Amino acid sequence: MDNRSKILETAARLFSRQGFSGVSLQTIAEDVGITKPSLLYHFPSKETLREQVLSELFGHWATRIPNLLRAVTTGEGQFEALMDELTAFFREDPDRARILIREILDRPEAMRASIAASLGPIVTLVADSMRKGQRSGLLRENVDPEAYVLNAIGSAMAWVVAASVVEPIVTGGGKSALSRLERELRRAAHSSLFSDPEAGVERRPSSGRARPNAER
Amino acid sequence: MDNRSKILETAARLFSRQGFSGVSLQTIAEDVGITKPSLLYHFPSKETLREQVLSELFGHWATRIPNLLRAVTTGEGQFEALMDELTAFFREDPDRARILIREILDRPEAMRASIAASLGPIVTLVADSMRKGQRSGLLRENVDPEAYVLNAIGSAMAWVVAASVVEPIVTGGGKSALSRLERELRRAAHSSLFSDPEAGVERRPSSGRARPNAER
DNA sequence: CCTACCGATCGGTAGG
DNA sequence: CCTACCGATCGGTAGG
Numbered sequence: 001m002d003n004r005s006k007i008l009e010t011a012a013r014l015f016s017r018q019g020f021s022g023v024s025l026q027t028i029a030e031d032v033g034i035t036k037p038s039l040l041y042h043f044p045s046k047e048t049l050r051e052q053v054l055s056e057l058f059g060h061w062a063t064r065i066p067n068l069l070r071a072v073t074t075g076e077g078q079f080e081a082l083m084d085e086l087t088a089f090f091r092e093d094p095d096r097a098r099i100l101i102r103e104i105l106d107r108p109e110a111m112r113a114s115i116a117a118s119l120g121p122i123v124t125l126v127a128d129s130m131r132k133g134q135r136s137g138l139l140r141e142n143v144d145p146e147a148y149v150l151n152a153i154g155s156a157m158a159w160v161v162a163a164s165v166v167e168p169i170v171t172g173g174g175k176s177a178l179s180r181l182e183r184e185l186r187r188a189a190h191s192s193l194f195s196d197p198e199a200g201v202e203r204r205p206s207s208g209r210a211r212p213n214a215e216r
Numbered sequence: 217m218d219n220r221s222k223i224l225e226t227a228a229r230l231f232s233r234q235g236f237s238g239v240s241l242q243t244i245a246e247d248v249g250i251t252k253p254s255l256l257y258h259f260p261s262k263e264t265l266r267e268q269v270l271s272e273l274f275g276h277w278a279t280r281i282p283n284l285l286r287a288v289t290t291g292e293g294q295f296e297a298l299m300d301e302l303t304a305f306f307r308e309d310p311d312r313a314r315i316l317i318r319e320i321l322d323r324p325e326a327m328r329a330s331i332a333a334s335l336g337p338i339v340t341l342v343a344d345s346m347r348k349g350q351r352s353g354l355l356r357e358n359v360d361p362e363a364y365v366l367n368a369i370g371s372a373m374a375w376v377v378a379a380s381v382v383e384p385i386v387t388g389g390g391k392s393a394l395s396r397l398e399r400e401l402r403r404a405a406h407s408s409l410f411s412d413p414e415a416g417v418e419r420r421p422s423s424g425r426a427r428p429n430a431e432r
Numbered sequence: 433c434c435t436a437c438c439g440a441t442c443g444g445t446a447g448g
Numbered sequence: 449c450c451t452a453c454c455g456a457t458c459g460g461t462a463g464g
Contacts (some may be wrong), residue, residue, distance in 0.1 A: 016321075019321070021238035022235070022322070027462085035433075035434060036459085037433080037458085099320055102318075111381050112381050116385060117380055119385065143400070145397060146386045146388075148400055151378075155371045155374060158374040165331055169339050169366065170366055180363045181358065184359070184360040184367055187359070240442065242442080243443080251451085252444085253444085254450070261443080308443085
């Protein structure tokens with residue numbers, strides 16, 4: 001892998017764990033195995049490095065959009081497909097959630113724009129699809145679609161970060177906090193959305209989960 | 217107010233917005249109106265200041281525990297009372313959520329212990345009370361009580377932070393993102409918990425909310 | 433991609 | 449609670 005990519009990867013990892021201002025260019029350079037001026041040859045300032053790390057992250061997110069669109073329009077198992085995409089995105093790299101949360105905390109005004117651009121269209125699309133489901137009686141009529149979707153995304157981000165820290169409280173039966181919180185997260189998201197508790201889960205083998213009523 | 221308290225207040229505000237490593241002692245001292253060595257007279261190191269800010273926060277949380285216990289044992293309107301306490305805690309000072317999240321991100325191992333101590337007993341208590349409700353048929357039997365409570369707390373923290381950044385997506389009908397996300401958060405939490413959609417909401421005037429089916 | 437170096441700022445101390 | 453000061457480290461540049 002070329003040094004530029006190594007720098008981006010290392011910076012993302014360190015930023016997610018110690019925060020942008022908690023990591024020095026020196027530390028990143030050492031970790032990559034080059035000197036600080038060499039790092040500054042690839043990224044002319046620390047601020048540029050931050051922007052590139054963030055734009056890589058949004059790039060990975062953009063990669064998922066086709067899957068999301070397919071899930072929205074499929075008609076069957078929509079819910080499971082969307083939740084699979086959402087949880088997979090953060091589970092396959094929890095640092096994504098950490099970086100996003102840190103950026104929201106550090107620069108809320110800047111993130112408002114990025115979030116509106118990257119999330120707004122999909123939220124609107126999913127919300128419109130949900131309104132159809134409400135008219136057909138499949139979904140509870142008192143759901144606020146946009147707020148529901150944003151809360152789901154927020155919960156998914158909280159999930160990944162919380163799991164690293166609540167292990168002593170929630171661990172039992174040999175299951176990790178991560179998987180126990182995820183199961184409950186998905187159960188609650190489903191249960192609070194559908195009118196009929198059995199609806200929306202037919203088809204789709206899904207990631208090892210059965211109908212929400214099974215086991216436990 | 218004495219300078220010590222002013223320092224704690226200022227540090228909490230700045231830490232929440234820029235992070236611990238993003239704020240210098242100089243900046244805090246200037247904001248309070250004293251010099252840096254004077255600040256270091258009250259708090260012998262920056263690390264000490266961090267600990268004191270955090271311990272103040274946990275102190276405020278401890279203040280609520282009697283209310284929480286009363287809510288758990290009251291038997292009627294338990295759900296609304298607990299949700300009122302939870303949302304009020306973060307709404308009356310959103311910086312609390314920001315500081316807690318930052319600490320979890322910055323020092324997960326240290327926070328694991330603090331969280332187990334401050335949250336563990338209450339989570340267990342509420343979870344036990346929920347298991348009773350499950351046996352009586354009031355609550356859905358497929359809920360994972362501990363995970364439910366922790367997800368609710370995580371969602372509440374995500375709520376406050378997300379609201380500052382999703383305004384353009386979720387605003388409509390003159391309602392702020394904060395209140396629209398809160399309403400949906402509470403609706404979903406209720407709906408995913410109770411077997412009967414109307415249960416658990418009798419009594420209690422509550423904070424301006426009606427039964428979940430009303431309006432909208 | 434490196435050596436050598438810059439001014440500014442960091443957390444913290446001495447001494448009063 | 450302040451003045452004066454410390455060594456270390458910060459992001460960044462010159463020049464090759």
